[in-house]
């Protein structure tokens with residue numbers, strides 16, 4: 001594929017990194033607002049930990065809304081990883097082009113709209129729609 005220009009990639013990377021920073025802030029604030037000492041302890045670690053470790057830290061926390069943020073954090077991380085490997089914008093399921101308009105709206109999208117729609121229908125009973 002390689003349909004994305006350098007400029008588009010840079011733009012998407014910027015969006016992904018901004019989203020990552022926002023998610024970290026949200027996660028940290030939610031943890032700090034918790035009454036549990038363990039949560040506040042983890043909040044202190046969220047800021048400096050590598051992104052992968054943040055996801056790990058949150059994996060066993062059962063805080064409202066946290067699983068959703070942790071999942072999105074993992075999605076954004078995966079997108080940055082695909083960007084580094086040159087596969088951002090390639091659908092994970094069918095290998096087709098995700099398309100720039102969709103990436104502009106959802107830079108972390110891992111699937112084209114057709115595959116995502118099919119998947120959401122399939123998993124709708126298990127989890128809410130994501131990207």
Ligand SMILES: [Zn+2]
Pocket residue numbers: 091092093094095096111112113114115116
């Ligand atoms: Zn697809």
